[in-house]
Amino acid sequence: RKQAYRAVFAGACGHTYGHHSVWQFWDLSRPPINFPMPTWPEAILRPGAAQMIHLKNLLLSRPYLTRVPDQAMLPEVTPTPPPGDPAADRHNPQRAAHPRATRCSEGTYALVYFPHAEQCLKVDLRLIQGKVTAWWYDPRSGQSHPAGEYPNEVVAFTSPIAGPDWVLVLDSAEQNFGRPGQVKP
Structure with missing residues (x-):
């Protein structure tokens, strides 16, 4: 989940969920490659x-085509260090806690991914028009909380x-978008 939210908030158009057992369609009748567990029919039911x-519904509950990384x-x-920099090591705790923000280029909403529970971040709301309505969006369940x-x-x-991760949804109050993740037909 962390990779999906970071990638999309950094500007990716979407994200494909993958599982080691699924890409090789491993089951007990086939030779395994690189120790897959569980079988692919079980893997497609994994929580991820x-x-x-929930990521799709969150993105589509706000204007999609005006979203930019910010x-x-x-x-x-601090910016993510470039590959090769010792701080870019995937085991570096600062990298594991790295948040990601995206917003509407017209200033109507913003989304901030918090990779950890009880993580404190200062967020500049001056990039959003007028008074700001905030929500916490749970990427595990798709539920939002004012x-x-x-x-x-x-x-x-x-x-x-509760966590481990959360999305802070920041809406221009005058937009009346409704609950994050609730996609209009």
Whole structure:
């Protein structure tokens, strides 16, 4: 899930969920490649596969084609180091905690991915028009929870204790988008 949200919030058009057992269609009648577990019919039912619909629904519940990546919304987050830099090591705890932001180029909404529970980030709400309505979106369940209204300023947000990850949805209050993840037919 972490890779999916980071990629899409960084500008990817979408994300394909993969599972080691699925790509090789491994079952007990075939020789395994690189220790697949479980069998592919079981793997397609893993939680990650079912959770990709929540990313899709979140993105489609807001204007999709005006979405742009924007790490400037996170004024205290350092950029991801380039490959080869020791800080880019995938085992580096700072890299594991790296958040990602995306927003509407017209200033009607923004999304911030928090990879950890109880993670505190300052978010620049001045890039969103008018008063801001905030929501916490659970990427595991697709449920959203109101998180208050805020003025256009830099505000510190702490992701909920249950986790591990969350998406902060920030809407221009005048847009009346409705609950995040609720796709209109």
